[in-house]
Amino acid sequence: QITLKESGPTLVKPTQTLTLTCTFSGFSLSSHGVGVGWIRQPPGKALEWLALIYWDDDKRYSPSLKSRLTITTDASKNQVVLAMTNLDPVDTATYYCVRLYGSGNYEHWYFDLWGRGTLVTVSS
């Protein structure tokens, strides 16, 4: 069974750095055709892709947030960490950890599995 689970603070003050951890099981990030990423959803609003790390350690970021984001994976590759700097109340959202999966060109890969999400509130 494949699972992804997000963990991290539920409340962050403005200007602080948010660090979220995705712990996954049932697959390896070392396997070709796999990536792990983050997507967020402000309350009542649409989904927004944030960042991805691929099986070969290649990393991609949303252009609008690239300067604030860092995605990393641990040595055992069953955790992916997202750091977001300089938090603002507009960053209040549910943050989802997702698995990216596919074959062929990576542009065609899709988010086949999602964690339950974790709500992060940015407020003083």
Place this chain on the structure above:
Amino acid sequence: QSVLTQPPSVSGAPGQRVTISCTGSSSNIGAGFDVHWYQQLPGTAPKLLIYANRNRPSGVPDRFSGSKSGTSASLVITGLQAEDEADYYCQSYDNSLSGSRVFGGGTKLTVL
């Protein structure tokens, strides 16, 4: 403002057929990149519904179907059921935005 455009809402009676459109541009759907669809039931995480334009993951009923043409894609739901009431999102890849994964703004489906 989402890169992919979806109608904010659609509705239909049980048993009817509804279509949700997803309009992009020459840098995403029109460039040949696949479109994927996700279903988000109230209070839950999104779930993959259709991948690579028209493929259903295991367990997704064949009442759900997808297609793509030009710079647009469509999700069709036939034999509408009450449990289909949810938000639906399309997603693709955009090569004008440093390789971004882009979403539509979402469509709320109401079963009357």
